[in-house]
Amino acid sequence: xxxLSLALKNFNDRVKQMNQTGxxxxxxxxxxxxxxxxxxxxxxxxxxxxxSAAETAADxxxxxxxGGGFK
Numbered sequence: 814x815x816x817l818s819l820a821l822k823n824f825n826d827r828v829k830q831m832n833q834t835g836x837x838x839x840x841x842x843x844x845x846x847x848x849x850x851x852x853x854x855x856x857x858x859x860x861x862x863x864x865s866a867a868e869t870a871a872d873x874x875x876x877x878x879x880g881g882g883f884k
Contacts, residue, residue: 820848 817825823845831839841849 818848818852820845820852824849 824841827839827841830836
């Protein structure tokens with residue numbers, strides 16, 4: 814698992830600070846918003862790819878049973 818990006822860490826820290834101070838708004842600069850958007854998009858793309866790979870692996874699963882025998 815990859816560590817969180819700097820943009821995500823900064824966003825998390827700013828939200829924590831907002832909650833601790835009781836602020837009602839969080840302002841991001843254009844660069845902060847762009848960086849956060851890019852990192853969130855990458856996370857979602859990786860998640861979608863992993864989910865697709867898991868579904869493909871599940872589709873290829875096969876089980877065969879012969880019922881055994883009694884003696």
